[in-house]
Structures are given as structure tokens and as C-alpha cells.
Amino acid sequence: MTSSEETSRLPKHVAIIMDGNNRFAKKNQMQKGDGHREGKNVLDPIVEHCRSNNIQALTVFAFSSENWNRPQFEVDLLMKLLQETILEQLPRMEKFNIALRFIGDRSRLSAQLRDLMLHAEERTANFNSMTLTIAISYGGMWDMAQAAQRVAADVLAKKINLDAIDADVFGQYVSLSDLPPVDLLIRTGGDFRLSNFLLWQAAYAELYFTETLWPEFTVEELDDAFAVFAGRERRFGKTSEQVQQKQLEN
Template sequence: MQNSQISSDSLPQHIAIIMDGNGRWAKEQGKPRVFGHKNGVTAVRKTINAAVRLNIKAVTLFAFSSENWQRPEEEVGLLMELFISVLSTEVKKLHKNNLRLRVIGDKTRFSSRLQKKIQDAEQLTANNTGMVINIAANYGGKWDILQATKQLAQKAVDGELTVDEISEEMMTQHLTMSDIPEVDLLIRTSGECRISNFMLWQLAYAEMYFTPIYWPEFNEDSLADAVSWFVNRERRFGCTGEQVKALMNNQ
């Protein structure tokens, strides 16, 4: 099979990633957990660059779940500071490359400083027309469904719709990321094989790819391998990781 036979139509439009294994990777290096989180930022850069080259429409990264507040207070504090730092240093690069950044989740629990950074980043990139990067922070799939349900319930109470009018399509429209395609490919690193309350509705028909690679070690080749697996699962074109990499290099 020739590389030219792999078309953009066979690729996933929306890739979601559970970035797992930062702490375990750092422990194996004899370093504190925050060392893994910092190196995880490098993996994010590589993944975004590779996704852009493949003309992926949207990437959603699970950065901080609603359950992660249970972690040690010091680690949570360091993660919040890292989030602020990354927003400060990376958003201009994203804007320069016509990428749109959005943060999804319940942002009310974040500090006012972090909320302002998020607002500024979203406003700066709001009109960009390239790939959408969704950062799921203080996010949970149950929360997403619940907030959509509450919105619909309030409309029913206000007489704007009846219970019988509520449909799957209407529910989808009230979830976060309702304006982009549902997830085609879910990637989880570190060898764990569960979705951990991530995008429960949007993952209904996603292909799920679990890799033993720790997130800080995930790179362009890792994404190419995952996309190659997806193409073989979804399209049965029988392409290889090398062919996906060639497609990336030709963009």
C-alpha cells in the first residue's frame, strides 16, 4: 500500500487523551512527582504538533479531574502553579499558529488568578480557525452530564420545553464541546485500562487505545502508532505507523 492511499478522511477528527503516569515515571527516575508533571508538558507540545500535522480537528487533554483534588495538597498546589505557568508561556505560541484553546470543566474552584489566565487565553485564541485544544481541568464526565441535565430541567420548569421534547441531540447540545465532533479515538497512557469518569457521553462510540508508555515519554511516534491502530480498527486500510508518520511529514 502506498502512503498516498492514506487520506485525511480515514483519520480521527477528535482525539481525547488521558495523560497518565507522570508520577510513576518520575518515581522511576528517583524524582518528585512534580518532575513528571513538568516533563508531561513537553509531551503535550509534541502531541499537539503531531496532531496539527495530521490535520486533526480537535484534541482534548485530561489535565486534572474532579477527583484529583484528593491528591496531597502540596502536589495540587504545584499543579495549579504549573497550569498558570504553561498558560502564560504557551498561549502566544498557540495563537501564532492559529490554534484555539479552551478549558472545559468546573472552573469556579480555581483561584481568581488562574481563572483570569484561563479567560485571557480563551479570549486571545477565540477567533482562531485551526485545531481546537480542549484542556479538561476540574472536569468529570458525570459533572458534564449533570450540568447539561440541570440546564434542560430548568428550561422545562420555565416552560421553554416539555419533558417529551428532551432528546439525545438536545442533551448533546448542552454538554461541553457540543460544537465539535464527538471523540473518535481515546488514548490512555501508563497501562491503565479505564476511562476514569472522562467524557462519558462523548466516548460512546470511541475506539479506545491503551498504551503502557508513561505520559512524559509519549511523543510524535507514539501518536502515529495510536492513529495507525485507529485507522486499522476503523477503516481497515491496513496502514502502518510509518505510513502515518510519512503523512504527518508531508503536511
């Protein structure tokens, strides 16, 4: 297989639900919170491996809308780790020419964290080798609800016509609308659900579930996920015969 053929079989946009940090800590008899600290360190090699494989976008689920309901100790620790992650990632983003973004409801975040996120986005906005998006205080239903609010506001302001709203138009209002849709969604930790992550963006994503806990997830298993993705036929509502005919024509 040529390099161009290999690239065409890889996803353009990978999303990861990084689950299993607490279970990793329990399994290894670690202190509360140590699993999250271990999990933070796994992201770097995954980001670099995606970039080296010419993946256009990587989006990771760091903190969900529902995670605010966790014990306050854990919430405070996660916020601290997110701040550390941003500070650590900035030099790496500059080194590898990666744009860093954040999606989610920022209203519940501290002013300090919001300022840091904005600074990171502005500092890396023109980098174009890949886009790394960290979802913080994010939920797919929140995403679609805020998109609906913005659509309604534009209709009231007569910026768009009500009759013109379809899936393509609505899709321009959800998060990450300028990136390719999610092709491959990976969930570590053994659960088989989306947990309200990128519900719109991952409508046709291939799903890869693994028992591996996030702190134990490696680039080798990421390659396994890529191989599974490459072996799947993506029909988007068409028949296998139609897909094969299109491939022959191309």
C-alpha cells in the first residue's frame, strides 16, 4: 500500500473518551486522584502519534457537563490538572505547529482558567499541522441546545430565513463546525456508551471500545484502532454495491 493509500484509510478526525482513571488508581492501590495524574501524561504520545500520521483533528473528552456532580475534591483536582495540562501543552503546540482549542460551557469555570484557555487559543490559532481540541464542561446536548439558541437569534435578527434551516445550516452552529466530522470515536475503560460526547459531530463515526483503562492506553493500541477503522466499510446510508462502484470510479 502506498503512503497516500495508507493516509486515505486513516480517519481525518479522531475523538477519544478518556475513561478509566479512577479504576486505574484503585487497581494499582494508588491515592485518590493519582489516576487522573497518570492519565494526564498519556495524552502527549497520543497527540504526537496522531500528528505523525497526518490526522487533521484530535478531540478529547476531559471533563463533561455531568462531571460537575462528582465529589468536590475530584472536581478541584481535575480543574487543577486541566490548568497544568494547558501550560504544559503550549510549548508542545508551538513545537509541533498544533492549534489548541477548547469546547464546552465556560460559564462554570474559574476566570483564571477561562483566561488561560483564551490565551492558549489565541497563541496557537494560526498553527495548522493539526487541531487538538479539549472538551471541558462539555455535553453534546448542551452543544446542540446552544446551537439552537444561536440559530433562533439569527432568525429573529433576519440573518437567516427559517425555511433555509436544514442539517447543513444547523451544523454550522455546533462546536467544531469548521473541522471534518468525527470519523473514529474511541472509548477506553470498557464502557459501551457515548456519554453525551459529540452527539452531532460523531453521527457517522466508527466506534472503537476497549477494556484498556486510559492511563494504560498506548500508541500501539491507537494503531490497532486505526487498523480496525481501515477495515470497516463506511456506507453513509448507501449499499455496499454503491460504495464499491464509487471506489472503482475513483
